[in-house]
Amino acid sequence: MNKIIFCDKNKELVAKVKEVIENNKNNLHCELIVDTSGDVLECKEKHPDAKIVTASNPKFDMGGGLDLILKTKYAEQCQTAREFKTTNDLFFVVSVDNDLKSTRKIIQRALLGVYFCSRKNDIILTGLGTGVGGLSSKDFIKELALFIQADFSSADFSRADFSGANFSRADFRWADFRWADFSSADFSRADFSGANFSRADFRWADFSSADFSRANFSSADFSSADFSSADFSSADFSGANFSGANFRWADFSSADFSRADFSGANFSGANFSGANFSRADFRWADFSGTKFDYRITPEEGSIIVWKKADNHIIKLKVDCKNISGGLVSRKLRTDKAEVLEIQNLDGTESGLTSIESNYDNNFRYDIGKTATVNNFVRDDKIDCDTGIHFFLTRDEAVRW
Numbered sequence: 001m002n003k004i005i006f007c008d009k010n011k012e013l014v015a016k017v018k019e020v021i022e023n024n025k026n027n028l029h030c031e032l033i034v035d036t037s038g039d040v041l042e043c044k045e046k047h048p049d050a051k052i053v054t055a056s057n058p059k060f061d062m063g064g065g066l067d068l069i070l071k072t073k074y075a076e077q078c079q080t081a082r083e084f085k086t087t088n089d090l091f092f093v094v095s096v097d098n099d100l101k102s103t104r105k106i107i108q109r110a111l112l113g114v115y116f117c118s119r120k121n122d123i124i125l126t127g128l129g130t131g132v133g134g135l136s137s138k139d140f141i142k143e144l145a146l147f148i149q150a151d152f153s154s155a156d157f158s159r160a161d162f163s164g165a166n167f168s169r170a171d172f173r174w175a176d177f178r179w180a181d182f183s184s185a186d187f188s189r190a191d192f193s194g195a196n197f198s199r200a201d202f203r204w205a206d207f208s209s210a211d212f213s214r215a216n217f218s219s220a221d222f223s224s225a226d227f228s229s230a231d232f233s234s235a236d237f238s239g240a241n242f243s244g245a246n247f248r249w250a251d252f253s254s255a256d257f258s259r260a261d262f263s264g265a266n267f268s269g270a271n272f273s274g275a276n277f278s279r280a281d282f283r284w285a286d287f288s289g290t291k292f293d294y295r296i297t298p299e300e301g302s303i304i305v306w307k308k309a310d311n312h313i314i315k316l317k318v319d320c321k322n323i324s325g326g327l328v329s330r331k332l333r334t335d336k337a338e339v340l341e342i343q344n345l346d347g348t349e350s351g352l353t354s355i356e357s358n359y360d361n362n363f364r365y366d367i368g369k370t371a372t373v374n375n376f377v378r379d380d381k382i383d384c385d386t387g388i389h390f391f392l393t394r395d396e397a398v399r400w
Contacts, residue, residue: 002118004028005050007035007043008127013137014038017127020141024148030118032148040066041073043124044089050122051091053114055131056081058094065131084113091117095128102133104143111147232275283379296326297392304340305332305390306397307365309355313397314365315341316390324378324387330396333387335376339365345398 006017018034026032035043040052055066060081062071070090071078077087085092093110096102107129114123129135199219208228212235219239228248232255240257244264252275259279268288297303298320307314316337325332342352342365357363365371377385391397 002030002120002122003033003047003050004030004114004118004123004125005033005035005043005047006125007037007040008130009038010127010130010137011036011038013127013130013140016137016141017144020145020148024145027149028115028118028147030123035124040124040126041069047122047124050124051086051117052089052124053110053126053128054081054090054092055095055126055128055133056092057096057100058083058098060092066126084116086117086121091121091123093128096133100132102129102135104135104139106133107135107140107143111143115147296330297323297332303392305337305392306394307337307388307390308397308400309358309365311345312350312352312355313343313345313347313394314339314355315343315394316365316371316388318388318390324376325380331389331391331400333376333385333389335373335387336370337365337388337390338370339367342367347394 006014006021008014008017014034014036021032021034035046037043044050044052052070054060054062054070056062060067060078062068062078062081074087074089077090081090081092083092083094091114093113095106095110097106110128114125117123127137127140130137130140199221201221202217202225203221203223205222205225207222207230208226209230210227211231213231213233216236217240218236220237221241222237222245223241224244225242226246227242227250228246230247230250233251233253235255237260238256238258239260241261242257242265243261245262246266247270248266249269250267251271253271254275256276257280258276260277261281262285263281263283264285265282266286268286270287300320302317302319305316305318307316317340318334318337322334322336323332324334342350342355344350352367354364354366357365363371363373371388373387375386377387379385391400
């Protein structure tokens with residue numbers, strides 16, 4: 001089990017931290033330890049594999065306090081310092097603003113970074129912001145207590161600034177962010193590859209140029225969020241809400257957006273190669289300039305297609321000119337279809353001459369007749385709407 005070891009020269013603060021640890025349930029994934037030596041480097045000798053959390057300003061000048069000690073001891077590692085970067089011995093966080101003043105919001109962000117880093121590393125933590133930053137011990141203790149008790153479900157990160165944060169390879173698999181509120185937070189250029197934020201609330205958040213490759217955001221709310229130039233390759237966003245979102249120049253190659261709501265989204269210039277958009281809603285979406293395999297059916301003539309109904313397979317003949325769909329998934333629609341056969345799932349004859357629709361008991365498919373749907377909606381961007389739904393291959397219909 002990984003450890004977070006608290007060590008600080010402020011003995012009164014150390015005593016308060018020890019009390020908090022003893023009196024609060026530890027919901028974290030790691031063991032919490034208090035080191036009373038008051039010397040971070042001495043603590044490091046006891047725990048040689050642990051990463052020391054820095055106490056830095058946004059520029060990482062590291063010109064005073066603990067940072068100066070670390071810069072002197074680990075000069076080479078500090079040359080390329082940036083927020084949330086991990087080296088052999090250090091984990092870089094920001095604990096004060098450009099005016100060297102700390103706030104609870106700043107410490108909240110720092111502790112979230114500590115949480116991510118501690119998934120794979122032992123951590124040596126100090127009283128961030130309580131020195132030069134002027135943060136009161138009381139405020140630090142409040143944040144630490146929330147941190148210790150948090151499973152991050154229903155956590156409020158609204159308007160938090162995570163712009164440029166590097167969460168690459170952070171282990172979110174056991175972190176519970178379900179229903180967490182990140183609305184209006186700034187995640188621009190952040191790296192979320194492999195992250196799990198299932199059902200989190202990201203309304204109006206800024207994700208421009210963020211990396212979501214292989215991330216899990218299933219059923220999350222991204223309405224009106226900014227994803228311009230983001231990388232979604234192989235990510236899972238099934239069931240997510242992206243209504244009104246901006247995806248200009250985003251890369252969706254091989255991503256899973258099944259059942260997602262993209263109504264009103266801007267996809268101009270996006271790359272959709274290999275993405276799964278089954279049952280997704282693209283009404284009013286802007287696809288100008290997108291890279292998309294546009295049509296999967298012939299433009300003229302008629303073809304044989306297949307439909308599933310009441311655990312049987314219906315063989316249909318449709319006119320290619322009346323086919324809608326193909327942009328979102330392989331399930332297509334038409335307004336007229338000639339009924340040729342009604343088969344059992346295994347391909348044998350069913351003996352049926354008529355079968356009703358799964359969705360409308362009054363709509364029937366009669367062999368030798370043409371089934372017709374009124375109010376047919378012709379829009380290749382909509383996967384499910386009024387029409388006779390079918391697949392190009394029998395196997396797809398059977399599996400449906």
